[in-house]
Amino acid sequence: MQYYVGYNLSNNIDVYTNTSGVERRYEKVYERVIKLYKEFDNTFTITVKNQDQKKQFVAGTECELQISDESGSLIRTVIGTVLDDGSTTTTKGQIQFTLSESAMLDLDQIFYHGVLRFTDTDSTVKLLYASTRYDAALQFEVVGDTSPEFIESQLVTQFTIIGDEYSSSSVDAQPNRNSNSALHTAVYYLTDFTGSIKIMGTMSDGASYGTEVQQSEFYLIDRQTYTSATGNFPVSFTGVHKRVAFVITQDDSSTVLAGVDKILYRS
Secondary structure, X not given: OOOOOOOOXXXXXXXXXXXXXXXXXXXXXXXXXXXXXXXXOEEEEEEXXXXXXXXXXXXXXXXXXXXXXXXXXXXXXXXXXXXXXXXXXXXXXXXXXXXXXXXXXXXXXXXXXXXXXXXXXXXXXXXXXXXXXXXOOEEEEEEOOOOOOOOOOEEEOOEEXXXXXXXXXXXXXXXXXXXXOOEEEEEEEEEEEEEEEEEEEEOOOOOOOOOHHHHHHOEEEEEEEEEEEEEEEXXXXXXXXXXXXXXXXXXXOOOOOOOEEEEEEEO
């Protein structure tokens, strides 16, 4: 029989504020990366210490975490909850931060850094250091795919007439999240539709099937033909594509597209 150990751990991180005196008996030699998981609420607690590794009371203070990406652009600001009541030693120096699951949706699966903007009881604003070497940045890694993630379908309802075809705008096929066997699905919502629907794909960034000079950059992925069709008709295909477009041809000569209510697409 195989056994696996699971750990129920408190996510605690030490940070530092400079106090009077120069005594420094301890040096922090390793700073772990704080992992944030996209499919969950993420809560972690920082403990404020001085340069001598002694916890400091922080009751009555405020602390703000500013998270930036690799280019230095501010992505998200999180206000901390001070757990320290000024008298209890078990919560001395503790400030808790929570990034909700919805807040994680805006974060890509890359590395970020954060700085702690600390407002002391005398209203002075200072930086809390990540180490006793006066390093300012806390390191974060956003991790995804730890559990199934709901991906909202893209809604396609607008089509432009090009000759005898009606083309949707090019839709992002999100190749960065797919492997070579990536599965794509589309559902056609039809009402008494007679004609054909093609799925065209391209590996060119920003290419639009609606621009005649760019149509040569697209290739045929799938084509379905319908006769007086009413209902929902799913279509699946695989492969890595930068963008896709849905192209409709009606059997009659009408200049108004009829019978295709909408298309839902998910990559």
